[in-house]
Amino acid sequence: MISTCLIPSILWTMSPAILTHLTVSSSDDASADGSADFADRASMMEVRLQAQEDEITLLKSSLADALRKLRLHDQLLPLLKQQLIRFSYTRQTQSASRHNISYIHPSIHLQPLIRGRVAGATAPAGNPKLPFPRPHLPALTGGSQGVPRPSIKMFIRGRPITMYIPSNIQNYEDLKMEPPFERLELDWVYGYRGRDCRDNLYFLPSGEAVFFIACVVVLYHINNRTQRHYDKHTDCVRCLTLHPDKVRMASGQTAGVDKDGKPLHPCVHIWDSTTLVTLQQIGLGAFQRGVGCVAFSFADSGAFLCVIDDSNEHMLSVWDCNKGTRHAEVKNTNEAVFCVEFNSNDSTNIITCGKSHVYFWTLSAGQFTKKQGIFGKYKKPKFIQCFVFSLTGDVLTGDSEGNILTWGKSAADVKTLGKGAKETFQIMRQTRAHEGSVFTLCSLQGGAVLSGGGKDRKIIRWSADLAPERECEIPENYGAVRTISDVDGEELLVGTTRNAILRGTFSDGFVAIVQGHMDEMWGLATHPSQNIFITCGHDRQVCLWKTEEHKLDWCITLEEYGLCADFCPNGSVVSVGLSTGRWMVLDLLTREVVSESIDGNEQLSVMRYSPDGSFLAVGSHDNFIYIYNVTESGRRYTRFGKCNGHSSFITHLDWSKDGKYIMSNSGDYEILYWDVAAGCKLLRNRFESKDREWASYTCVLGFHVMGVWLEGSDGTDINALCRSHSERMVAVADDFCKVHLFQYPCPKPKAPSHKYEGHGSHVTNVCFTHSDSHLLSMGGKDTCILQWRVIRGGPGDSREKLASTSTSSPEPATS
Numbered sequence: 001m002i003s004t005c006l007i008p009s010i011l012w013t014m015s016p017a018i019l020t021h022l023t024v025s026s027s028d029d030a031s032a033d034g035s036a037d038f039a040d041r042a043s044m045m046e047v048r049l050q051a052q053e054d055e056i057t058l059l060k061s062s063l064a065d066a067l068r069k070l071r072l073h074d075q076l077l078p079l080l081k082q083q084l085i086r087f088s089y090t091r092q093t094q095s096a097s098r099h100n101i102s103y104i105h106p107s108i109h110l111q112p113l114i115r116g117r118v119a120g121a122t123a124p125a126g127n128p129k130l131p132f133p134r135p136h137l138p139a140l141t142g143g144s145q146g147v148p149r150p151s152i153k154m155f156i157r158g159r160p161i162t163m164y165i166p167s168n169i170q171n172y173e174d175l176k177m178e179p180p181f182e183r184l185e186l187d188w189v190y191g192y193r194g195r196d197c198r199d200n201l202y203f204l205p206s207g208e209a210v211f212f213i214a215c216v217v218v219l220y221h222i223n224n225r226t227q228r229h230y231d232k233h234t235d236c237v238r239c240l241t242l243h244p245d246k247v248r249m250a251s252g253q254t255a256g257v258d259k260d261g262k263p264l265h266p267c268v269h270i271w272d273s274t275t276l277v278t279l280q281q282i283g284l285g286a287f288q289r290g291v292g293c294v295a296f297s298f299a300d301s302g303a304f305l306c307v308i309d310d311s312n313e314h315m316l317s318v319w320d321c322n323k324g325t326r327h328a329e330v331k332n333t334n335e336a337v338f339c340v341e342f343n344s345n346d347s348t349n350i351i352t353c354g355k356s357h358v359y360f361w362t363l364s365a366g367q368f369t370k371k372q373g374i375f376g377k378y379k380k381p382k383f384i385q386c387f388v389f390s391l392t393g394d395v396l397t398g399d400s401e402g403n404i405l406t407w408g409k410s411a412a413d414v415k416t417l418g419k420g421a422k423e424t425f426q427i428m429r430q431t432r433a434h435e436g437s438v439f440t441l442c443s444l445q446g447g448a449v450l451s452g453g454g455k456d457r458k459i460i461r462w463s464a465d466l467a468p469e470r471e472c473e474i475p476e477n478y479g480a481v482r483t484i485s486d487v488d489g490e491e492l493l494v495g496t497t498r499n500a501i502l503r504g505t506f507s508d509g510f511v512a513i514v515q516g517h518m519d520e521m522w523g524l525a526t527h528p529s530q531n532i533f534i535t536c537g538h539d540r541q542v543c544l545w546k547t548e549e550h551k552l553d554w555c556i557t558l559e560e561y562g563l564c565a566d567f568c569p570n571g572s573v574v575s576v577g578l579s580t581g582r583w584m585v586l587d588l589l590t591r592e593v594v595s596e597s598i599d600g601n602e603q604l605s606v607m608r609y610s611p612d613g614s615f616l617a618v619g620s621h622d623n624f625i626y627i628y629n630v631t632e633s634g635r636r637y638t639r640f641g642k643c644n645g646h647s648s649f650i651t652h653l654d655w656s657k658d659g660k661y662i663m664s665n666s667g668d669y670e671i672l673y674w675d676v677a678a679g680c681k682l683l684r685n686r687f688e689s690k691d692r693e694w695a696s697y698t699c700v701l702g703f704h705v706m707g708v709w710l711e712g713s714d715g716t717d718i719n720a721l722c723r724s725h726s727e728r729m730v731a732v733a734d735d736f737c738k739v740h741l742f743q744y745p746c747p748k749p750k751a752p753s754h755k756y757e758g759h760g761s762h763v764t765n766v767c768f769t770h771s772d773s774h775l776l777s778m779g780g781k782d783t784c785i786l787q788w789r790v791i792r793g794g795p796g797d798s799r800e801k802l803a804s805t806s807t808s809s810p811e812p813a814t815s
Contacts, residue, residue: 060647065160149687154706154749156669156715163671163703164690169747177707177751180729180743181793184756184775186229188550189218190785191516193237194482194495198338198386198440201485201495202242202249204273209485209493210249211501212237213516214760214784215737217251219273222493222503222513225550230276232269235737236760236782238310241294244302249273250282252291252307254760258736266290268307270321280324283307286317293340296321297347306350308337316340316352318363330368333357336383344389351395353384358397358407360425373407373425386440391447391464394428398438398451404431404466431466434458439497442484452481452494459484459494461506470506478502478512499783515552517541517783523565523576524765524778531769533776534574535785536562542576544588547774547787556591558584564606568634569613577604583618585634594635599626605650610659611695615640615676617662619650625664627680641680645672652699652720656692663689665699669715697723697730697744707751708732708742720765724772731775733763739777739788758786 150165152172165172193200193213202210208219208228217230217237230249235256242249248270255266266287270280283291288311297304304327305319313331320327335355343349350361358373381399388396395407406429436455443449447464457480460471474481479498487493487503494502494510499518504510521537531547538561544553564577568585573594577583581602585595599618606619609630616637618626625643630636648667655662660677664670673683673692683689690703697704700718708721708730720733723744732740732753737760740753761781768775768790775788 151687152703152706154709156709156713159669161669161671161701162686163706163747164687165703165747166690168691172747175748177746177748178743179752179754180741182729182741183754183791183793184739184741184788185791186216186231186756186758186786187774187789188227188547188787189213189216189229189758190545190550190552190787191783192218192495192499192501192514193783194479194499194501195497195518195783197238197482199483200240201483201493201501202240203485203487203493204242205246206274208273209501209513210240210242210273211495211514212240212251213499214758214779214782214786215253216758216784216786217249220514222487227550228276230269230271230273231758232271232278234264234757235266238290238292239294241296243296244298247273248279248296248302250294250296250305252294254290254310255288256737256760266309268294268305268319270305280321282319282321282324283317283326286326287311287315292337293352295341297342298344299342299347304342304347306340306342308332308340308352314354316350316361316368318350328363328366328368330361330370332359338384339386341387341389343393345393351387353387353397355383356380358384358387358395358425371422371425373427376426378405378427378430383437385437388441388443388449390443390449395425396441396449396466398433398441400437402432402434402436402438402453404433404438404441404449404451404462405429406431406466429466431462433460433462436480439481440483442486444486444489450484450486450492452484454480454497457481459492459506472506472509474502474510512552515543515555516785517543519561519783520764520780521778521783521785522563522764522780524767524776525565525567525574526767526769526776527567528569528571529770530571531771531774533767533769534565534567534576535778536565536576537783542586545785547769547776550787554591556586563603564619566607566609566616568609568630569611570633573634575607575609575616577607577618579603581620581622583607585637587635595637597628597637600624602649606653606698608653608655608696608698610655610676611657612659614659615655617653617655617676619653619664621649623647623649623666625650625653625662625674625680627676641676643674643676643680643682645674645682646670654694654696654699657695659695661689661692663692663694663699663702665701669701671699671701697721703747704745705730705742705747707746707748708740708753709749711750719762722766722768722775724768725770726772731766731768731777733766733777735762737761737763737779739763739766739775739786741775756788759784 152163153160191213192211200211207223208221210219215233215236219228233253236254237251238254239252250268250270252268253266256264258264265285267284268282268291269278271278287309290310291307292310293308295306296302303321305321307317309315312334314333314337316332317329318327337352337354340352348363352359360371362369381401383400384397386398390396397405405427407425408428409423410426411423433451434453434456436453438451439454440452449462451460457474458471459481461469463469478500479496481494482497483495485493491505499516500512501514502510503513517537517539519537519539521535523536526533532544534544536542540558540561541555542562543555546553560578560580562576562578565574567574573585573587575583575585581600582598583604584593587594600620600622602621604618604620608617614630616628616630623646627640628637629640646666651665651667653662653664662674662676664672673686673689675681675683700721717735718732721730723730727744730742730744739756742751742753759779759782761779764778764780766777772790777786
């Protein structure tokens with residue numbers, strides 16, 4: 001009979017394959033008599049197998065923690081017994097001294113033992129110290145020679161993670177955490193949201209183009225190449241409009257959620273484009289999900305604002321701009337709504353369009369009446385994408401069939417519908433304009449109209465009577481035309497579906513003045529000596545950017561999407577890790593692939609060169625770290641070894657300053673250390689690495705960055721962090737659209753930080769430039785790159801604060 005205490009050991013040694021076989025056998029026996037279809041049973045068994053494999057993995061992890069605790073307990077018992085004997089000896093010495101009896105004092109001072117250090121000083125008589133840790137002090141864990149090891153624990157999802165305290169910290173409980181002296185200031189915004197938004201590009205008399213991405217509205221001077229930013233929104237901006245005075249702007253945002261998952265109310269901001277001061281916040285708590293469309297009235301000099309929200313009914317409401325009060329509201333439609341505008345000659349008339357509809361609204365005494373546009377003999381398109389007003393007051397719409405439809409009022413058909421018949425809005429004329437959708441229409445002075453096509457990527461200028469006059473085609477790599485803004489009647493600004501803004505004319509063509517990624521981004525790296533950085537993401541693009549010129553230097557498209565990157569220390573090549581386990585090395589000047597390899601068949605999560613550039617570490621989702629020898633100035637790579645020991649996918653890794661060791665994190669919150677020089681050997685005694693110095697610090701788990709984690713974090717709340725080259729501060733990218741700046745080191749929980757907003761999605765990566773003059777942060781789904789200027793603070797090195805007075809912040813749990 002097998003003892004029950006041996007069952008965990010048997011489970012531990014039993015291979016997953018055997019367990020899987022047992023599970024399959026029992027499942028087959030249990031379901032043999034069932035009448036379910038074989039495919040359903042196979043699917044159910046696969047789910048059960050996966051669940052049992054996950055449970056076995058969890059049991060192994062728990063058992064390993066239990067065995068580790070038992071070993072530490074066995075090592076600690078002799079030490080505690082020895083300390084008790086010394087404590088008793090001290091008490092005897094004190095008693096003897098009262099009777100003039102002389103004893104030799106012990107050679108070990110007990111107070112340093114509490115701090116985990118052994119000293120040769122003599123214990124002062126009459127002041128015995130208990131050799132046990134006080135509550136909230138770092139715990140003593142015995143080593144192989146009985147030497148205490150001060151450590152501290154943090155818990156993520158109930159799993160304890162032991163951090164060993166470095167030797168240079170004498171009094172952990174007295175450490176005081178403060179925000180860093182340095183601060184961040186938004187310097188530049190890379191990107192434009194054109195892939196899924198419309199009518200979001202305007203040109204101001206000041207010479208600035210206004211557009212948005214993430215939570216920021218950008219005012220970009222097209223000649224001076226400078227940016228200003230309206231950054232008062234708390235979530236992604238969805239729509240934008242310009243007031244008739246050409247100064248005031250209105251921008252609406254999505255609802256979003258806070259860090260606890262509670263919904264935040266969407267709203268519309270009316271603000272001054274000259275001073276960037278918010279003049280009015282409209283509709284806080286009145287809109288659902290988000291604000292999809294906004295428009296100022298024209299006939300009354302912009303006294304009213306029309307808003308359509310993203311609720312199921314797409315509520316249409318009109319607001320007093322000066323008072324911020326709602327004037328009227330009505331349910332619009334359950335279908336998607338793309339555009340809304342006041343009639344340019346009558347503020348009581350409003351037009352909306354969207355999926356298979358055009359509605360003409362009349363506002364009277366606070367009540368709306370609606371008339372639907374009648375398509376009659378013309379084919380009803382799936383989408384009405386856009387509309388403008390002609391000089392005659394007619395409405396011109398662009399649709400998904402590639403047509404421009406001219407709408408007008410028709411008299412009531414009394415003969416057909418009787419005396420109760422009313423006037424209707426019908427199609428007066430259909431003009432074939434583009435192959436594919438007409439995404440945008442733009443009216444010019446004098447009555448001319450511009451149209452932008454989707455599939456054919458054409459911009460066509462039409463006369464007032466819709467006769468084509470001129471046309472041009474934008475380059476294919478920029479995508480389709482999303483929106484057009486008139487600069488001076490000749491020069492145009494064009495927003496595209498591939499998140500670019502073009503500037504040009506029909507005669508000279510168009511060039512890009514704003515470019516960005518088109519899908520989620522993860523890979524980010526800065527050059528070791530130049531003011532450039534590289535990005536890659538799910539759009540399969542690898543882009544090199546210049547931080548001083550604020551522009552894209554070059555961009556290439558790969559067959560697979562990139563997830564991580566790193567520059568070789570010599571600065572001539574950059575390595576990019578892809579989603580299939582393949583990685584490549586690119587020459588910065590020629591953009592050619594100089595080396596290529598593949599490790600496993602799962603995605604790569606981190607690429608990291610050693611400080612001297614002699615090694616490259618590749619972290620994979622197959623739980624391995626692959627090490628390569630690097631020669632020929634980063635152009636030749638040969639496999640050196642493989643680090644095998646993690647039980648989950650690799651998330652982050654860093655090299656030691658001497659280039660011999662690696663610290664790594666994994667998806668199950670492990671911190672492991674590796675001796676690369678000794679053949680990629682796992683260092684099982686993690687205590688020996690507590691004083692090791694690291695060339696970079698990007699691992700999100702470690703003693704020096706323990707304070708960046710919020711209480712109750714689930715382990716995925718922090719996506720990335722980066723220590724500055726000066727080792728004075730650490731930047732953190734979290735899941736709540738925030739960038740944090742902490743002092744470094746940051747070893748105590750609930751450490752204060754400077755927090756910065758701007759991203760509208762989870763922040764996937766952060767990285768300092770080589771001189772620490774700027775910080776780069778990239779969003780996930782918002783496809784936005786923010787460049788922050790580092791503002792130097794007061795005197796002193798934050799590392800000197802380790803000896804400062806104690807703080808009132810709660811202490812972590814102790815082992």
